[in-house]
Amino acid sequence: MSAADLARLQFAATTGIHWLFVILTMGLVPLVAITHTRAVFTRDPVKRALRERTTRFWGQLYVINYAVGIVTGLVMEFQFGLSWSGLSKFAGNVFGAPLALETLIAFFAESTFLGMWIFGWGRLRGGVHVTLIWLVTLTAYASGYWILIANGFMQHPVGYEVRDGAAYLTDFGALLTNSSALVALLHLTLGALTTGGVFVAGVSAYHFLRHTKETALFRSSLKLGLWVSAVASFFVVVVGEMQRPVIERTQPMKHAVLENSGVAEVQAQLVKEHGPGDYVPWQDTVRISMDVMTLIGNTVSTITLIALVLLWKDRLMRLRWASWVLVVMIPFPFIASVGGWVVRELGRQPWIVYGELTVEDALSHVGRASLLVSCVLFIAVFLALAVTNWTLITRFALRGPEATQLGATEPLPDDAPEGPTGNADEKRPLPAF
Template identity: 85%
Template sequence: MSAAELARLQFAATTGIHWLFVILTMGLVPLVAIMHTRAAYTRDPAKRAVRERMTRFWGQLYVINYAVGIVTGLVMEFQFGLSWSGLSKFAGNVFGAPLALETLIAFFAESTFLGMWIFGWGRLRKGVHVTLIWLVALTAYASGYWILIANGFMQHPVGHEVRDGVAYLTDFGALLTNSSALVALGHIALGALTTGGVFVAGVSAWHFLRRTEETELFRGSLRLGLWVAMVASFFVVVVGELQRPVIERTQPMKDAVLRNSGVAEVQARLVQEHGPGDYVPWQDTIRISMDVMTLIGNTVSTITFLAVILLWKDRLLRWRPCLWVLVVSVPFPFIASAGGWVVREVGRQPWLVYGELTVEDALSHVSTVSLAVSCSVFIAVFVALAVTNWTLITRFARRGPDATQLGATEPLPAEAAPVGAAVI
């Protein structure tokens, strides 16, 4: 493999694995926030106890995914300097700020709010405690926004001018309102909610297949997961289609490949605009990824819609094959999301910054041997982290609420409370 192929493989593998953590984090945290809000403001003591156990159970699964996933996120931005110094040199003045803001939000604000929420059980007033988990959800989506601002610039560079081969930011507002970023953010947010809803519904269905004694807890979880997944999966298809005009306007080659028409004409036009070269990306890869994403999206939408109907009079809980369908459906949104990223990233090749910087020009001057070693090490570590994450999630999901440790700490006694604790 060439140095460019190794660098692309490394970034694709590490980013792809990291994204599996991100999409579950973004999809699960709003559901946990809804559960916590309902638990905190339920007056009936019995219902409040069930909903609090529900919050702690799903919250623990979320915390596991977040804690392991944050490790994979630490190395993402370092790869720009490691393998893609040409990109950093060309576009660092433009998307350095969005990446810095994403780091501040994800590794400082979001982590701080989450830590306070984790250790605030029994120590904080319910209003403060509930606000913290909503702040975690807000910062999670804010983090995604800043990442997509940087990625959107690579898809459709706006708000800048190039001087002496370096891009300089000239219009921060144009960068923040880049259509390639905003429409994608809506699509990704809905995809994440679909993933979180299907995950909650699938795990709940599995416990009903085991004839769990936690009937009320998992019935409530199943209903919430299915409703969120049904609504989100319907609109994720709609918002996905809204990206087509943006792609047609900003990336004509990707549009031609997806339509399977006019590729030769676009190739000839790009040669006239940018000089000799092959501007056609991997067509089969893009089309297959698009078909997989579309097929899974429509399948999940249909499954969740039918499952919501079967919730009436608990028919869904009595029909075991339907429960098995929900369990089997858990990986589907992850696969669809990975397919979407393949379409988005591979489709703009051979450009790293569309129309302005090619992959070859962005590559660092690093030996093939060095890249082969770093590629092998990074992929091995990321695969190990992914296996660890899903092993832990599976273990705690199977054990159920009784094994939940989140929120198990007893509140501090009044005489041992620190000075000022009463005003929290």
């Protein structure tokens, strides 16, 4: 493999693994926020206690995914300097600010709010506490917005001018309203909600297969997961189709490959505009990834709609085959999201900044041996983190609410009192969490 191939493999593998953390984080946190809101504003003490336990159960799974995933995110920024210094030199003046904002939001604001939420159980008034988890949700999606602004410039560069071989920002508004970023953000949001909903529904269905005693907790979780995933999966397909006109206008070669028509004509056009070169990406990989994403999207939408119908009179909980379908479906949205990422990134090759900078020109002057070592090490570490993450999530998900440690704290003497809008817990021994 060439140095360019190793650098591409390293970035593709690390980004792809990191994305698996991100999509679950963004999909699960709104559901945790919804369950917490319901708990805080429930006056019935029995129902409030049940909804608090529900929040802590799903919140613990979310915290595990976030804590391990943030480690993988720290590495992503450094690769621009290590392997892709040409990209940083050309486009750093434009997307340096969005990347910096994404880092500040994800690793500072979001982490701060989440830490306050984690340690606020039994110590903060309900209204303040639930506001924190909604701030975590808001910052998670704000982080996604800024990273897509940076990526949108690579897909469809706008609001800039080139001086002395480097791009300089001339229209910040154009950068913030880039169609390649905004439509993708909506698609990402719906895909994340689909992932979170399917995850919650699948784990809940598994506990019904085990004849759980936590019937009320997992019944409400199953309903929430199915409603969110059914609605989101339907619209994620619709919004996905909305991106085709944007792709046709901004990246005609990707559109030609996806349509399997007019590739030769677009190749000839790009040769006239940019000079000799092969402007056709890996057609089979792009088309197969698109087909997989579309097939999974329609499948998840259909299954979740059927499952919603089966919820009537709790038929879904009594049909073991239906519960197994929901369990088996958990990985599907993850596979679809990776397929979408492959289409978005690979489909614009050989450009790293479309029409301005090729992958070869963006590569750092790093030896092949150094890239080989870093590629092996990065991928090995990321795989180890992914295995650790899913081992922990699986372990705590299978144990159920009785093993939940999040929020099990010993209240301090001056903590917020219990009440209709409070969430102070009864006294428990302090766990090692």
